Amino acid sequence: MSTHFLIIGNGAAGYRAAKSLRKADGDAQVSIVTEERHPFYLRRQLGDFLAGTISLQELIFQSRNAYRRERIDLFLMTEVARVEPVSHEVVFATGQRVRYDRLLVATGTRAAMPDIPGVALEGVATFDTLSAAQEVKGLLDSARRAVITAEGVIGVNLAAVLAKRGIQVTQLAANDRFWPQMLDETTSGLVETVLEENGVVVRRGAPVRSIIGSDGRAAGVEIASGEMLPAELVFCGCRRQPAVDLLEGSGIGVGQGVKVDSALRTSAPDIFAAGDVTEPLEPEEIEPGSSAFCWQRAWAQGGLAADSMLGRAAEPALEAMRVRTSIFGADLAVIGRGHLPEGGDIEVVELRAAASVFRRLVFKNDLLVGAIVFGTGESVHELNRMAAERATRETVETTLGLLSEAPGETAIPRTYAAHCPICAAELVIHRGTPLGSLVHCEACGTNLAVAWDGRRGWLEMPRR
Ligand SMILES: Cc1cc2nc3c(=O)[nH]c(=O)nc-3n(C[C@H](O)[C@H](O)[C@H](O)COP(=O)(O)OP(=O)(O)OC[C@H]3O[C@@H](n4cnc5c(N)ncnc54)[C@H](O)[C@@H]3O)c2cc1C
Helix, strand or coil, X not given: CCCEEEEECCCHHHHHHHHHHHHHCCCCEEEEECCCCCCCECXXXXXXXXXXXXXXXXXXXXXXXXXXXXXXXXXXXXXXEEEECCCCEEEECCCCEEECCEEEECCCEXXXXXXXXXXXXXXXXXXXXXXXXXXXXXXXCCCCEEEECCCCHHHHHHHHHHHHCCCEEXXXXXXXXXXXXXXXXXXXXXXXHHHHHCCCEEECCCCEEEEEEECCEEEEEEECCCCEEECCEEECCCCEEECCHHHCCCCCCEECEECCCCCCECCCCCEEECHHHECCCCHHHCCCCCCCCCHHHHHHHHHHHHHHHCCCCCCCCCCCEEEEEEECCEEEEEEECCCCCCECCEEEEXXXXXXXXXXXXXXXXXXXXXXXXXXXXXXXXXXXXXXXXXXXXXXXXXXXXXXXXXXXXXXXXXXXXXXXXCCCCEEEECCCCECCCEEECCCCCCEEEEEECCCCEEEECCCC
């Protein structure tokens, strides 16, 4: 009898695994179950679909016929409610039971909706599936103002799409800096600067308290200070949590995601997991509640999971990538623990090649454990591989020649106001402005140099 490979989840990890399994074993039965109504589509490009730069046909990668041609059984709109490792069965929400020989859990993440009044109002949306994007598309024409209630990949993606459509966007950040689970202070400032330069208003230290409605529709957001921000569109669910509810009672180990070994085996025999649902690298050093959210990692793990399910010696996927995205055209990659602060056995090297190009390398006991690259795609691939391999500092240095670079200019870490030393007019210097760069005082026409001593900033006459 042929082996039945059953895959739960038809995203990057599940779809890639199904294709690889079919290719490697022509006789096997390969099935994918998904609660969504569409076949595989490019989830990370939902923003482009919303912006109208790609069509529905371009977004949906495979038609249902293509699955038939490849003899992959596709169960759409089918939720798996339970996994029963002892009997080798999964149970659908309808009660139907299906037996598997090898099972892959590739269920990704779910929106962590804030527990606040107003989330059920019309005009309050999430943005993580094609169905949700289609609904949001219908709301855009009548919206003038939008509030995005949390930071994250989805939040910045949405901010870019909405701002380009002329909608006035406010992006809320709960903490005093942007996206602290992923970014260090400097990168956080650079991301904020890009958003602000493109017309997005960033409100830090502004957790949302409730969503205010009028006639059943969203009318605005009340933040913790009591201030009301008017908005016809409110986006929640930018925070993600692994979709592991179906594993409750199965005995499969779950921490900050499904626990897997380097070959993506779970703690139950014949059950594997891949993609965003798996626990991130060394979770004890990543803040609780921050899951993986990375297409590249999910795609790579889908291939590795297929090898493992086939019983092949699987090459560990050298994937330390946690986020790879573009914010208004500026590349951002967060690799491993690139956000960790310096201290103890953690050493940080920061390199700035130009005002908006920043690299941050994080070493633990002289081994590369993470990096953040902003403003360029250069060296991201090598850093990802070296962080996954825990390359030595010497290897990093010789591979990239990075550490011999002069640190060059640095940026102002926070926005400050300073007086012109000539006419005393007040000028605002924005976070991310390169140290030593010139600003022009409109009042007296003097060019002034931006100065910062590590704690405070001022303006001075340029040195010749
Ligand atoms: C708007 C948006 C923008 C993004 N931008 C980027 C980006 O710029 N860069 C980047 O790297 N990543 C980005 N991502 C994230 C990227 O899409 C994910 O990392 C990737 O899709 C993860 O793949 P996956 O296969 O692990 O899970 P998913 O793609 O989430 O697929 C999991 C599937 O499992 C299904 N499922 C869950 N539970 C069950 C169940 N019990 N029964 C049946 N089916 C179930 C879900 O419905 C879903 O279809 C973005 C995501 C969104 C939504």
